[in-house]
Amino acid sequence: MAGEEEVQVVESCFVTPAVDTLRKALWLSALDLMLANRGYTPLVHFYRRCPGTETTDDFFSVTKLKTALGKALVGFYPMAGRLRVDADGRLEIDCNSKGMLFLVARSQLTIDDFSDLKPSPRLRRLFVPQMLSAEVCATQVTFFKCGGVALGTAVHHGTMDGISTFHFFQTWSTFSRDGDRAVINLSQPLGAVVNEVFTLRKDQLSTLKRICGGSGVSTFSAVSAHLWQCMCLARQLPPNSTTRLAFAANIRRAMTPPFPDGYFGNAVINVSVADEARGIASGDLAYIAHRIKDTLGRVDDELVRSAVDYLELDQAKRDNSPAIGNLLATDMRVVSWLSMPLYDVDFSWGKPLAVLRAESNRGGFAHLVDSAHGDGSVHIVMCIDATILKEFKRLLYAKFESMVYSKF
Structure with missing residues (x-):
């Protein structure tokens, strides 16, 4: 090395x-x-x-x-x-x-x-x-x-x-x-952890979205629902334990009036969905995906202003030490970079071969990234407990394999 x-x-x-x-x-x-x-x-x-x-x-x-x-x-x-x-x-x-x-x-x-x-x-x-x-x-x-x-x-x-x-x-x-x-276009502790990249092809994503309810469900909601379920199963959580999926909601268009294009700063709030582990591990993916979709749909001007007021009041007592360590053993967080212009960074010598976080060391985090090849696939960059990696990978792809076999 x-x-x-x-x-x-x-x-x-x-x-x-x-x-x-x-x-x-x-x-x-x-x-x-x-x-x-x-x-x-x-x-x-x-x-x-x-x-x-x-x-x-x-x-x-x-x-x-x-x-x-x-x-x-x-x-x-x-x-x-x-x-x-x-x-x-x-x-x-x-x-x-x-x-x-x-x-x-x-x-x-x-x-x-x-x-x-x-x-x-x-x-x-x-x-x-x-x-x-x-x-x-x-x-x-x-x-x-x-x-x-x-x-x-x-x-x-x-x-x-x-x-x-x-x-x-x-x-x-x-x-x-x-x-x-130039004319600028405005685009819209568990033990040792390891980083792994998984890929879901365009056809697999289509299958997953169909299972989750069809065209009304976003790629983010469908993939997040699948990841959450696989994580609960791989971790073998106690059935009556509470598991939480956290993610960020973009508030640029949720506000009244909406934020201007090119807004500089953080325009996201953290939201989450919680349920009993048994409900996520053995539940219907369509139900889980719609829970995620409904949570995003509730983010409006009133909710954001309430969240900001709470954060302002809580600022004085908040611990501002660096965020380190893993999420709770029951929780996971999905960060979406889908539809972001990651590969539009062409300085005149061609588009990048790859774009990624240089380091990801918090267990339970997943980043969703569009493929650089423009083939409709999605990369899932996971920071995951090493002890469950093999089982998580098996579960991630098992659903698609079973569907292939069912055709014969």
Whole structure:
């Protein structure tokens, strides 16, 4: 296994907005503060070298990336600021244009050394900047000996959610690809844990949605229902124990008036569904999926404002220590990156081969990600108790296998 010495940082600087931007203290909402103890979200984009660029130095030109980043930071100026605590002890962003940390590194590794594309502490250690100060965001461009590139980024979750983060990547890459012609489109403790990636093909997803009630059920609701049931069975939970499925609800269109396109910050609230383990383990998937769908459907302006009021009142007594460790042995959390523009990060040298969290170390978490191939499949990136991995995998695919056999 290669060590950290095989990734050497050769340049470090701060990229500032291309023009003067507003300088002020940016207040963080209760929804932001709720997620602040998550710390930095580590992301990595892998790119293979474009055909025809083997003999040029243009592939992932550092100068071009910095220029584009400076232009992107004009609109996303808080990302060039610093986190600080105000006089009342509340976290805020000091929009001071000090710039975003930008590192350049070189490595004797190749992209194929990471062909399993699973989150790991090593992936984060090698390719994601170490945050030692109060930066909102930092990035590292690592050039492999094979000619490929890893773009690693750390984004503080207290400042922005996934939709805002990938909007930023879209903006940065569009400026890199199109320059001043760019037109930005706004898109909408259990023991040792291991990371595993499972894939559900388009036909399997169609089957799952049909079981869950047909076209009225979203991919998220159907897949989450299936994962929850498989997890309850694999864990062999006591039948009368309470199990909980947690997930985030996007509130951008739930508010009155709706949030504007391009809203910067966290615009999600945490919601959950709870039931007896026996009801989930042996229950009808259509029932479970509709429980999830109905929970999302109840998220409206009144519920969000009540949640924000509660969070504001609870802020003084909330423990802001970092969120570490696994979920309760009965619970799981599903994070959806479905329909997000993950693969629209084309700096002019092609779309990424893969996009994933660099590290995922909290047992019971699952991330849903669209396939990079555009074939309609979904990747499920699981952080799961090692002792139940084999049984969980069997259960995940058993339903589809039984349906194939039933046709004969």
